[in-house]
Amino acid sequence: MDASRTPEAVPPPVPPVRPLAPVPAVPRGAGGSRVRRLAVPAITLAGAVAALAYVGAVDPNEPGHYPVCPLFRLTGILCPGCGGLRSAHAFAHGDLATAFGANALAVLGYFVFAGFTALWLVRAYRGGPTPRLTLKPLQWWGLGLAALAFAVVRNLSFGSALAP
Helix, strand or coil: CCCCCCHHHCCCCCCCCCCCCCCCCCCCCCCCCHHHHHHHHHHHHHHHHHHHHHHHHCCCCCCCCCCCCHHHHHHCCCCCCCCHHHHHHHHHCCCHHHHHHHCHHHHHHHHHHHHHHHHHHHHHHHCCCCCCCCCCHHHHHHHHHHHHHHHHHHCCHHHHHHCC
């Protein structure tokens, strides 16, 4: 018999572990103080406003301020984003007609972003759940096809009104 195995060296039995009580589900974004809930949407909005203010102050219509679209430079084809900076510049100055003329898709994006951010701020203020933009794969494909159709039409002669 091994001398190291004495009855005193046997560990005491471990008591059974009780399962923890279930934690009630808290809606996402509902916890914490109001200032903490508002921090992320407010910082996101501040970043977007700062970017729009910069583009509003530094005119993209003057050469040398921003890089040229690489697709346009290499092929002469307008991508769905071409004219986006000129659109943002006009939008920042309140000229919606010029903004739509530069890139109508971008202007729609500005309004979607503004609506989503407003909803996010209201829900954060009230303590509700954070809004989520969940799209199914078919919807993502639809958005991609719409952007592709926009790019194709603006490069054709009959769609020249959509070109910047």
